[in-house]
Amino acid sequence: MFQGLLKKDFLLIKNYLVVWLVLVLALYFCAAAFAVYQGEFYLVFPFIFFIYFFHIVLLPIAEMVLLKAEEKGHYWLHSTAGGVKQLLSKLLIAFFAFIVSLILTDLLALISLKIALPQGFVDTPDNRMPYAEGILLNMGLTGGALYFAVWGLFLWAVYHSLNAYPTLKKIRWFLILAIYIFIQAATAKVLQIPLIQKWFASWTMNIGESETKAWGIGGMHFSVENGDIxxxxxxxxxxxxxxxxxxxxxxxxxxxxx
Amino acid sequence: MIEMRNVTKKYGKRKALDSIDLIFEKGKVYGILGPNGSGKSTMMKMAAGLLFPTKGEVLINGQKVNRHIAKDVAYLASEGMIYPGLTVRQMIDFFASQYPDFSMEKAEELIQFMNLETHQKTAKLSKGQQGRLKLLLVLSREAPVLLLDEPFLGLDPMVRDTVVKGLVSFIDFGEQTVIITTHEITEIEPVLEEAVILDEGQVRARCHVEALREEEGMSVLQWLKTTYKEGINS
Incomplete structure (x- = not known):
């Protein structure tokens, strides 16, 4: 049954994925042609970074395309599969599309670096390929995209649950925004409590970074201090x-x- | 058997269904008749587990209806149901993967009967072909309950005729409980055993089709018109 859901969701998104991949290639080749024409090949990298960072919204967009396909009549709810399987199928297929696109972008970035590094258009320590940084970038983008995808699913479900209350219909978007802001604010407040901060600091793992870094999305924050995460x-x-x-x-x- | 016990469905202050008490017996074919907005589709969606009652309960074979009822109920929806990007074959395969009671053998027979081409994208099908495909998907299931919500919607008389013949040929009479909502009463009358008139969310009248014909010499359409006339006059 789950395989059937995956296959259906893949068929629903297949054409969109192909169009998106062609768009990525077209954007890259236009950027590369422009960079070659200018004689400054490094000019291709802003475009590559734009494509990379677009991936944070690509996963939620793919997921919304799949959910939108069900909205006419909502026949998918008349199913022997429960909500977990239905939504997991959408999330997995959207994630598959995201990964395929990310791999293509990685390939384009690698090709560009292979050209740019020997010609001195880009500086990296010891002139080496920045594989580790690339992996970190991929992990960061994947984490960010999953964050928005899961929130997207939840808020989509809340939005459609409010259908049963006609009086709330006009303020549904406001309620969705309010729920998101409230949970983020509450999370941020909880994280400021000294006891919680102490608890978080009680279990760390050394990842070899010597600097102190912090990053996060919404109310969530992660930090590396003196190489400890x-x-x-x-x-x-x-x-x-x-x-x-x-x-x-x-x-x-x-x-x-x- | 389908039981609706004191079922009310409210949208805000508006009642789509109002204290409905109905029993649909196993193996019989029922017609739900009534004007637009009378609550026919709401009743069908509720029996299909797509809507939840505000008050009361719906039971199918003694089991309270929820989303899992889809395993026992084959539901033809008046809108949606088929994905425009998929081919006829892919739709059939998808249904077969989702419902354990889906009979591929029956589906193959129905493909021939409904004169459908399996390689065609459903978006390219005419309204009549889409209607036939929907019916194929539902009739291929060997579920104890069949719910057909407006199976004739937007179909021309020729296609409607094919749909009725499909129902006669592929329904397991005596075993499957079938509920059909429609405005096309004349076409569906030969298949019906009982008819229910729904109006403003309430059951206005109910009849046995054969008894109506034999004892009162009336067709279902005449009975519907008479019932309405009486309703207006009273």
Whole structure:
């Protein structure tokens, strides 16, 4: 049954994926032609970074395309598969599209670096290929994209659950925004509590970075201090987003009506 | 058997269904008749587990209806249901993968009967072909309950005739409980055993089609018109 859902969702997005990949290639070749014409090949990299960073929204967009395909009549809810399977299928297929696109972008970045490095258009330490940085970039983009994808699923389910209340229909978008802002603000507040900060600092792993860095999305923050990365925030973030996904599935089963 | 016990469905202050008490017995074919907005589709969606009652409960074979009821209920929706990007074959394969009671053998027979080409994209099908495909997908299931919501919607008389013949040929009479909502009463009358008139979310009248014909010499359409006339006069 789950295989059938995956196959259907793949067929629903296949054409969009092909068009997107062709667009990526077209943008790259235009950028490369422009850079070669200017005699400054490094000019291709802003375009590559634009394509890279677009991936953060590519996954939620792919997911929304799949959800939109179900909105006419919502027949998908008349299914032997529950909400978890239905939404997981959408998430996995959207993730597949995201990964295919990310791999293509990686290939284009590698080709560009292979050309740019020997010609001195780009400086890297010891003139080496920045593989480690590339992996980190891929991981960061994947994390960010998954964050927005899971939130997208949850907020989509809340939005459609509100269908049953005609009086709320006109303010649904406002409610969705309010829920997102409230949860983010509450998370940020909780993270400021000294006891929580102490607890987070109690379990770290050394990843060899000597500098202190911090990054995050919304209310979530992760930090590396003197090469130590805090593990609790990562684990809690994963658990929180899994709970968000399950909440979306529960809403789909119990509250979303046609 | 389908039981609706004191079922009410409210959207804000508006009642789409109002205290409905109905029993649909196993193996019978029922017609739900009524004007637009009378609550026919709401009732079907509720039996299909797509809508939840505000009050009361819907039971199918003693089991309270929820989303999992799809395993026992084959539902033909008046809108949606088929994905425009998929071919006829892909739609059939998808249904076969989702419903364990889907009979590929029956589907192959229905492809011939409905005169459909399996390689065609559903978006390229005419309205009549789409209607036939929907019926194929539902009739290929060997589910105890069939719910057909407006199976004739937007279909020309020739296609409607094919649909009725399809129903006669592929419904398992005596085993499957079938509920059909429609405005095309004349076409569907030969298939019906009982008819229910729904109006403003309430059951206005109910009849046995054969008894109506034999005892009162009336067709279902005449009975519907008479019932409405009486309703207006009273």
């Amino acid at each position: 805090q593990l609790w925030p990562i684990i809690l973030s994963v658990i929180f987003h899994m709970a968000l996904f399950l909440a979306a599935a529960w809403l789909l089963n119990r509250k979303v009506e046609v």
